[in-house]
Amino acid sequence: MKMCVNIGELLKLLKRAGKDESVELVLDEKTGRLQTTIRGKYVRAFNMPTLEAVEEEVPTPKVTFNVKAKVTTEGLREAIEDAGLVSDHVRIEADNEKLTMNATGDLMGAKIEMKKGNDALLELETKEQSKATFSLSYLSEILKAAVATSDIATLEFSTDMPIKLDFKQQRAGKLSFFLAPRIEVE
Numbered sequence: 001m002k003m004c005v006n007i008g009e010l011l012k013l014l015k016r017a018g019k020d021e022s023v024e025l026v027l028d029e030k031t032g033r034l035q036t037t038i039r040g041k042y043v044r045a046f047n048m049p050t051l052e053a054v055e056e057e058v059p060t061p062k063v064t065f066n067v068k069a070k071v072t073t074e075g076l077r078e079a080i081e082d083a084g085l086v087s088d089h090v091r092i093e094a095d096n097e098k099l100t101m102n103a104t105g106d107l108m109g110a111k112i113e114m115k116k117g118n119d120a121l122l123e124l125e126t127k128e129q130s131k132a133t134f135s136l137s138y139l140s141e142i143l144k145a146a147v148a149t150s151d152i153a154t155l156e157f158s159t160d161m162p163i164k165l166d167f168k169q170q171r172a173g174k175l176s177f178f179l180a181p182r183i184e185v186e
Helices: 007-015 073-084 136-146
Strands: 022-028 033-039 043-049 067-072 089-094 098-104 109-115 121-126 130-135 152-157 163-168 174-179
Touching: 007 033, 007 043, 007 136, 067 073, 067 098, 073 098, 073 109, 073 136, 073 152, 089 136, 089 152, 098 121, 130 136, 136 163, 136 174
Parallel strands: none
Antiparallel strands: 022 033, 033 043, 067 121, 067 152, 089 098, 089 130, 098 109, 152 163, 163 174
């Protein structure tokens, strides 16, 4: 089944779901509305209209990545917030031993390292050392949408290529995001 919805409005609802709560999405074919039910300490039900799809479906990008890192969603969120204190972008780097995030602003800089064996870095596979720079505002928005429903994030990237962020959902499924890199002229 395919449907088109206003993702901004749907994310507002999904942000309201806690880690121990379930989210149920049901399409009411009679009204054409998406019924969203959040079950936890109490039940919350929302409905929203579906939209007419005007463009063809965008295929999932076929990208080969050199780095795959599994991190705690909370650890990634904190690292992105730390980088956001000093800059509006972050350079993510990886080698065989660590995942590093560097942010440099006009006055300050920040370096956040997650080494193998840290509580935040669960797995790290590196085919070759890689680095790419990304907008912190987009990364922050992605994490806001995912942190409430996922404990583990998988980052995949290569030098100056898009990053893929997968958030395994606690019950079933996953959220996947692709973010284009910020290209810096040297």
